[in-house]
Amino acid sequence: xxxxxxxxxxxxxxxxxxxxxCSGSSSNIEINSVSWYQQVPGTAPKLLIYNNxxxxxxxxxxxxxxxxxxxxxxxxxxxxSDDETDYYCAxxxxxxxxxxxxxxxxxxVL
Amino acid sequence: QITLKESGPSLIKPTQTLTLTCSFSGFSLxxxxxxVSWIRQPPGKALEWLALxxxxxxxxxxxxxxxxxxxxKDTWRDQVVLTLTDVDPVxxxxxxxxxxxxxREPPSLWGQGVLVTVSS
Numbered sequence: 001x002x003x004x005x006x007x008x009x010x011x012x013x014x015x016x017x018x019x020x021x022c023s024g025s026s027s028n029i030e031i032n033s034v035s036w037y038q039q040v041p042g043t044a045p046k047l048l049i050y051n052n053x054x055x056x057x058x059x060x061x062x063x064x065x066x067x068x069x070x071x072x073x074x075x076x077x078x079x080x081s082d083d084e085t086d087y088y089c090a091x092x093x094x095x096x097x098x099x100x101x102x103x104x105x106x107x108x109v110l
Numbered sequence: 111q112i113t114l115k116e117s118g119p120s121l122i123k124p125t126q127t128l129t130l131t132c133s134f135s136g137f138s139l140x141x142x143x144x145x146v147s148w149i150r151q152p153p154g155k156a157l158e159w160l161a162l163x164x165x166x167x168x169x170x171x172x173x174x175x176x177x178x179x180x181x182x183k184d185t186w187r188d189q190v191v192l193t194l195t196d197v198d199p200v201x202x203x204x205x206x207x208x209x210x211x212x213x214r215e216p217p218s219l220w221g222q223g224v225l226v227t228v229s230s
Binding site: 033044046088090101104 | 147149158162170173206214216218220221222223
């Protein structure tokens, strides 16, 4: 019962730029910070972006985040084969008083 | 260096109580700003946040499991325990614990997860 909506899949060729959207509402994304995670199936998620657009130390600058109103986006530039995996957005929801995750997007490198 | 590791039963019967332990190092929960979240992931499905506890013992629970879940910390042992009562097969999946820098902060560093199967 994910509160944040993401496209189930996205694809592009190596070297291209790809964007993943995350749609929320006035109780979560619009008023709180968004974070993004990368998850290789069978392993723990890795934090890619926090506070909408900040990268933790060690995360490539090919990954960038943005937010506008109740929606957010993750962009991956210079797409590589090892970017082919799952991505999730997350934000605090004030109405639920809970952290909510997106439905997840599987990125395919063609 | 912050590390976390989950432990608990790999198989549990329906209606039983699931108890999972998160053992961590590299930070201390008496630190008011820090805390631990629990997140689960059914096989092939999305991540679902369950609960968090802060160093000042503030607790938050997901509405989806609020009536069945509890979270507590053992400061001396550097552990956080999640309890989920009356489990059902839909509760099966991988359970992760993760470090958080504050109540509304995103989980930053995660444990490897523990796979739980619910079956009679």
